[in-house]
Amino acid sequence: MSAAELPAREAMEFDVVIVGAGPAGLAAAIKLKQLSPQTSVVVVEKGSEAGAHILSGAVIDPIALDKLVPEWRGEETPVRTAVSDDRFYVLGPSGAVRLPNLLLPPLMSNHGNFIVSLGDVCRYLAQKAESLGVEIYPGFAAVETLFENGAVAGIATGDMGIAKDGHPKAGFTRGMELRAKYTLFAEGARGSLSKGLIERFGLQQNRQPQKFGIGLKELWQVAPENFSSGLVQHTMGWPLDNRTGGGSFLYHFGDRLVAVGFVVHLNYANPYLSPFEEFQRFKTHPLVRQTFSGGKRICYGARALTEGGWQSVPKLVFPGGALIGCAAGFMNVPRIKGSHNAVLSGMLAAEHVAAALAAGRAHDELVDYEAAWRGSPIGHDLWRVRNAKPLWSKLGTLAGVALGGLDMWTNTFGFSLIGTLKHGKPDSATLKPAAQCRPIAYPKPDGKLTFDRLSSVYLSNTNHEEDQPVHLIVRDGALQKSSEHDVYAGPSARYCPAGVYEWIEEASAPRYVINAQNCVHCKTCDIKDPNQNINWVPPEGGGGPNYPNM
């Protein structure tokens, strides 16, 4: 059966469709029902359940939860470990210098914040949403945006049961059209439908390009003597060199759990760099290695995060819908926090959707949401840190962190000596040809503290139906060989945290192998491929990682 012969999709009508059951999407759904219980709201989520695809740190600023569900403080929730000790270090190869907390701008303080699994927080918010009457459809990926008279009119979920060769298998089920007066896109960093909307409506025009990082994370249960409930520790520096941006986090919470993660800014230049191997190396530093002695690694995953901030937030609205959360890039990079802005943006958009519906409007632009965000707490949060990332990129880590810190201090008092700096190139344009770079020799994993990719992916519980079309679309195979392989020495084999891409050197020609079933949906390939030749599209709903509590 060809695509044209497929049966028509069934359609369902709602007031509001929300794509993504992360903090932004769930907050929007909850707020809509709080404001107007009769509004029909549906949330589609590609993970097998709310939380299954959520990977974060996470130290959360409770400012947003306090506004959305103030009753949480009196309830049994996953928000249980208050931050009790907050440390920031600059690392060298064998030593560490702790920066006194008094030197750090006040907005960097974690006093009053909580250490959580953001996946568990999403499960809690999903229950809240359902108790208010929101319909949540987990295991359904939104694969297509529907348009009517130029306006967004909803989304279609993917067909289930298509074989690798594109033909329907036994048990084939057609996707559904979920139509709405307004559709909110809450897909997180580098959302696939959001990317199409940004292109179609020119939403990035007159803005700086969006910038990204890749965050890799492991969850450990550590020995009692290495556990310090409420400890939050961040580092910059080693193992990255001064020209490569990034840093680590280490959070002690719950039942002897330690969330350890490493972020590499995706504007790095050396195609031989492997964010995964840098993370493994980081754990061997004398400051941190003892934490894991006698402990057990219980989960692994990775996810891109947005880093462009204030200058890079696209226009948020278009006829019939809006971007919210990290799909819009509301992450505060120096604070490594985005979940509070995700929730706040979901609430802000919901207020404007509710007002539009009450006025009998549909399918128009929510211009008041666009006009409101820069003057809201989200804008205030991002404005103060807007120069930190450009300074790191231009000056390197040490000078960049020092000047970025100074700029955040002056912004605390309402002014900046340097205005608003630009980011420059998108991350896909920052790799140097391999011939100009030195290969990096990474140590072999020991299987106790450091690991290889495949045993790591195993701990992400990633699962995809094997007989389905590959969801990593290489637009031009010849270009991948002549440029990605021949010029850049195949960086996808190193930046992918799940070992999806391999170049197999064969006598006739190198062969590009895509192990799509390992993909943890981090979106890094969609961002970093030097020719923008890889397009990540959602696989069959329910596939991907199954993070229990990341």
Ligand SMILES: Cc1cc2nc3c(=O)[nH]c(=O)nc-3n(C[C@H](O)[C@H](O)[C@H](O)COP(=O)(O)OP(=O)(O)OC[C@H]3O[C@@H](n4cnc5c(N)ncnc54)[C@H](O)[C@@H]3O)c2cc1C
């Ligand atoms: C390593 C790392 C550490 C971080 N640390 C912190 C921290 O300590 N504190 C903090 O506040 N923030 C932190 N953040 C940022 C924080 O995680 C994000 O700001 C937040 O998760 C954004 O929420 P969101 O709802 O916009 O997107 P997401 O959390 O990414 O959620 C998007 C949801 O939409 C679903 N989805 C996407 N596309 C589709 C589709 N087409 N169809 C159906 N479903 C779809 C996804 O499966 C996912 O469930 C960190 C991020 C990373 C990567």
Ligand code: SF4
């Ligand atoms: S294939 Fe792309 S999206 Fe999937 S894990 Fe690798 S880099 Fe991330």
